Amino acid sequence: xxxxxxxxxxxxxxxxxxxxxxxxxxxxxxxxxxxxxxxxxxxxxxxxxxxxxxxxxxxxxxxxxxxxxxxxxxxxxxxxxxxxxxxxxxxxxxxxxxxxxxxxxxxxxxxxxxxxxxxxxxxxxxxxxxxxxxxxxxxxxxxxxxxxxxxxxxxxxxxxxxxxxxxxxxxxxxxxxxxxxxxxxxxxxxxxxxxxxxxxxxxxxxxxxxxxxxxxxxxxxxxxxxxxxxxxxxxxxxxxxxxxxxxxxxxxxxxxxxxxxxxxxxxxxxxxxxxxxxxxxxxxxxxxxxxxxxxxxxxxxxxxxxxxxxxxxxxxxxxxxxxxxxxxxxxxxxxxxxxxxxxxxxxxxxxxx
Numbered sequence: 001x002x003x004x005x006x007x008x009x010x011x012x013x014x015x016x017x018x019x020x021x022x023x024x025x026x027x028x029x030x031x032x033x034x035x036x037x038x039x040x041x042x043x044x045x046x047x048x049x050x051x052x053x054x055x056x057x058x059x060x061x062x063x064x065x066x067x068x069x070x071x072x073x074x075x076x077x078x079x080x081x082x083x084x085x086x087x088x089x090x091x092x093x094x095x096x097x098x099x100x101x102x103x104x105x106x107x108x109x110x111x112x113x114x115x116x117x118x119x120x121x122x123x124x125x126x127x128x129x130x131x132x133x134x135x136x137x138x139x140x141x142x143x144x145x146x147x148x149x150x151x152x153x154x155x156x157x158x159x160x161x162x163x164x165x166x167x168x169x170x171x172x173x174x175x176x177x178x179x180x181x182x183x184x185x186x187x188x189x190x191x192x193x194x195x196x197x198x199x200x201x202x203x204x205x206x207x208x209x210x211x212x213x214x215x216x217x218x219x220x221x222x223x224x225x226x227x228x229x230x231x232x233x234x235x236x237x238x239x240x241x242x243x244x245x246x247x248x249x250x251x252x253x254x255x256x257x258x259x260x261x262x263x264x265x266x267x268x269x270x271x272x273x274x275x276x277x278x279x280x281x282x283x284x285x286x287x288x289x290x291x292x293x294x295x296x297x298x299x300x301x302x303x304x305x306x307x308x309x310x311x312x313x314x315x316x317x318x319x320x321x322x323x324x325x326x327x328x329x330x331x332x333x334x335x336x337x338x339x340x341x342x343x344x345x346x347x348x349x350x351x352x353x
Contacts, residue, residue, distance in 0.1 A: 012159070012160070014162070017165075021057075021097070023053070025122060028120060033061075035097065039103065072103065091116065096108050099124045105140075106139075108140075110142055132178055164205050167208070177260055183290055189221075189333065191333030235325060242326060243313065243349065268350060269327065269328065324346070325339060
């Protein structure tokens, strides 16, 4: 097992960690009742194992299962979860365990942030994307009709448990989407890792464990410089996300998985980077090639409603005072935030997808 410090908590990466969830939680100094929040896909696979681990350590868990889709991530759903927690008797000494992918991490973290003005959050990611990216950094939130994660809070998890065994249950498409965020980290901060991904063939758990650790360290370093996203440093993690989130919304959160939408956003951000940051064309081609290497989409169907993407972009959180804060890369391994990207640039990039 590998242990990595991140924010106020610790991230554990290894095998057969689920049954020991209770013992790990004991080390946090929490006691009594807790809520285990999961979704309808993950709960039947892993919730019993986690509950048994919590019970054996003296905790009293209440399982709450919500539908497994992005449309579950709403303020109404968060309120309903809080109501059930109150009925179950949870109080300020209780804690939240989120068992699932990015959607569950977002809503369970948000519930932990607002219940009794904040109680501890333990996250157990069950996707590669959540292990390598979304479980790190403390961003939590829910969606609105206008856009993704427009209501949320910063609430660092006290503990993250990355049990690599759960990844064996993922369909290939779900597994591969995690590489979109890994490739993003390489583009903005780690040229050496990008080269490694260009020839990646490893399927052995030790190699995957080290890759996850490397991505945790990249994101943790960036977050530590700008935890609350005020100075622009943390905004680098949004590379590919301005257009990626818009693609998700335009597809009604059903056409593309999050990582697939981010992949398309990365392709568009690469094109804009060529125009606005001087990214060499061969490096942009290399980015497209490595995305395709992991089975990620790099082109949209001609019939996909691109106008919906452009309409959705305007609701992005990265618009400030009417200006677009867009992340570009001048060469693989570095990135910066600029306000010289126009809606025309975005329209060109989207139409070229």
